[in-house]
Amino acid sequence: MTQDPKAQAVAYLRSLERADWDTARAMCADTATVWHNDGKGDSTIDENVKGMADKIHTIESLRYEIIRQFAQRDEVLQQHVVHVATTGGMRGEVHAAVYFRFENGLITRIEEYSHFVPAPQAG
Numbered sequence: 001m002t003q004d005p006k007a008q009a010v011a012y013l014r015s016l017e018r019a020d021w022d023t024a025r026a027m028c029a030d031t032a033t034v035w036h037n038d039g040k041g042d043s044t045i046d047e048n049v050k051g052m053a054d055k056i057h058t059i060e061s062l063r064y065e066i067i068r069q070f071a072q073r074d075e076v077l078q079q080h081v082v083h084v085a086t087t088g089g090m091r092g093e094v095h096a097a098v099y100f101r102f103e104n105g106l107i108t109r110i111e112e113y114s115h116f117v118p119a120p121q122a123g
Contacts, residue, residue, distance in 0.1 A: 006069045009076045009100045012107060013064040019056050021049050029106040037113045045107075060085040076100040082114075091119035 032045035
């Protein structure tokens with residue numbers, strides 16, 4: 001596994017795009033926590049991955065577009081846009097700023113500030 005935190009953050013997201021939950025989970029420490037700006041507080045990495053896996057059947061396509069990354073030793077701050085299409089026909093983007101913290105080459109903390117922007121409707 002790479003020790004470059006910027007490349008590792010991208011590799012984590014690419015595994016989510018492929019619904020490769022085992023690879024994504026293996027990139028995280030057992031004690032890793034995740035926070036989203038949804039008011040629910042922290043969750044474990046296992047709860048977070050399971051939540052994504054439980055919803056994947058509704059996703060037609062998912063692609064992370066990395067806008068910019070800033071890194072120092074064991075931290076990455078990144079801006080990205082998640083392009084999403086659902087099997088029900090919804091299209092949109094999730095604009096996000098995400099913080100990743102690493103220890104011993106594994107993700108130990110993810111904090112995600114995100115906002116969904118629906119695609120304009122034709123017509």
